[in-house]
Amino acid sequence: MTETPKPIAALADTGPTAPPRSQWRDVWDQFRSHRGALIGSIVLIAIIAAVFLGPLVWPYDATFIDIRARNQGPSWAHPFGTDQLGRDTLARMMAGGQTSIAVGLTAMLLALVLGSLVGVLAGFFRRLDGPLMRLTDLFLSLPLLPLLLVMVLLFRESLNGVFGPETGIFILIVVAIGVTSWMPTARIVRGDVLALKEREFILAARSIGTTNFGLITRHILPNVMSPIMVSATLGIANAIITESALSFLGLGFPPDFPTWGRLLNDAVQYLQDYPERVFWPGLGISLTVLSINYMGDGLRDALDPRIRGR
């Protein structure tokens, strides 16, 4: 008499024991293990909080002129000192940081949208690939800093007339930086889309009648999110540096409208007498960019499934 055969071991398995983990949980775990990235994000959040929430608690206004308290060194009333018109440097740093970070974020968003659009279109539609990539190459060969300077010089007056001096220059600088920095994103996205397009799940989606628009938004875009996110972080850093460089060269925001680059430019003029004044705006720019770069490094590692979990 034969015994009843035992069921195969695999069939006797009682479901997965560990709780399911989402992808973003894995990403976060990997990101957390990158010490530089973690410190970078904390510093960045601290800077953003200080810059945007600081003015709510700090009594001085960035444009308040107290001519009797001018050119002061650090004191309890003015921890960072005052400038040549007696304006509080801490308040100006906060106001400047708001503009610099806002410019960085908006310009990055613009560059990201442009770059992803060009990249996805070029990668997805074969007929558009040639022309769009030639366009990208052309933009990559343009001398960007001189062109930015020329653009700011040419359109400053006319935009000031339409939107007022502050909004006008903000729009101008954001657009100028945005349209000159989308190319790396476009190239990376195109490469990824080209590889994705040949995969089976795209074929499957197409076979059940998904439209091109549906394919791009539902299947392609979520899969190219990680390179887009990495280039977004680096894009913010790049945009902040470019804006500061323009302001430093005197072709950015007007003097009464502080940004970190502008503050640095103002401080350089008093370099002989008050050399310590260049320190804070420069530190603001450098620390922000440094923490963003570290964040980008960590994000790149965290979003790469080949590195993750090692």
Added chain:
Amino acid sequence: MLTYTIRRFVLAIPTLLFISLVIFLLLELAPGDPMAQVPLTVPPEVKEKMRLALGLGEPTHIRFVKWMWQFFVVEPMMFIDWLFGTAWAEGQQRVLSWQFRSPVMDVIVQRMPQTLWVVAMSYVVGILIALPIGIYSAYRQYSVFDQTGTFVTMVGYSVPPFFSGVLVIVIFSVQLGWLPSIYDTTLVVVDWATFKQQLMQMIMPVMVLALQTTAQISRFMRASMLDNLNQDYVRTARAKGLSEWSVVMVHVLRNSMIPVITVIALGVPSIFGGAIITEQIFKVNGLGQLLITAIEANDLPMVQTVTFMIAVLIVFFNIVADVLYGVFDPRIRYD
């Protein structure tokens, strides 16, 4: 390889034409009139003649073609004349600067040496510092040297030149008083003392520009070395009993240099862009400073020519990078 190079150079021509058109049309929109500084007592017909003498007063497309003719034909002919003493370009109109009322190229030739000295020197210094750092920190990955090196290059990558430049001025010129903060371009090196002076004034601009170069290139060098150090051929080389020096410095380094060389070639034009800011800080009257003053003075022919020359550099070094990649990496076949 040769056909590829020729093809790339031929393809660069439409690119450059397009770029020059973009720059030209952008500048076409510029407000401002080169005659604004001329006194009101000058009669209008004289003004009209002055305008024509500057190459203005004609439709846009004709001026564009004329500018191209002047830039691509007359200026090279002038150069050949100067070189061999011929007189080909005699009586031809050249690209005139509005602010100097003299040929743009003459001004550029005056300014070129300063920029080349500072920029080229800093690029070479930066590369020379970057390569050993990158090699050693990859060889001893996660060591103290690697950690410090990675951090320092990250800082150098993040601190913009307009802050590092001002910072070194504050430290070395204002506080310590060791180095001059202004680059004196009239200095002629004739003896030991002037040579020392020249060296002193070059240290800071070169340091600032080299910091940027070092940061970028040593990161690439490290990553490229790390890619190669774990390859099988390295184990083979060690198993054959080669010395550690020849394994790392010959086998690994030669393979790792391939991507780094292209990065070095691609970085040459961008260093000219960075020089715009550095020259402004240290008051070097080179090409970058010329561009800024030309933009501020509304000197459109000057802006156009300098910008276009930078574009030519970018396109040229892109080709150089691609060709070098093909020359050094036998796996790449362009034909």
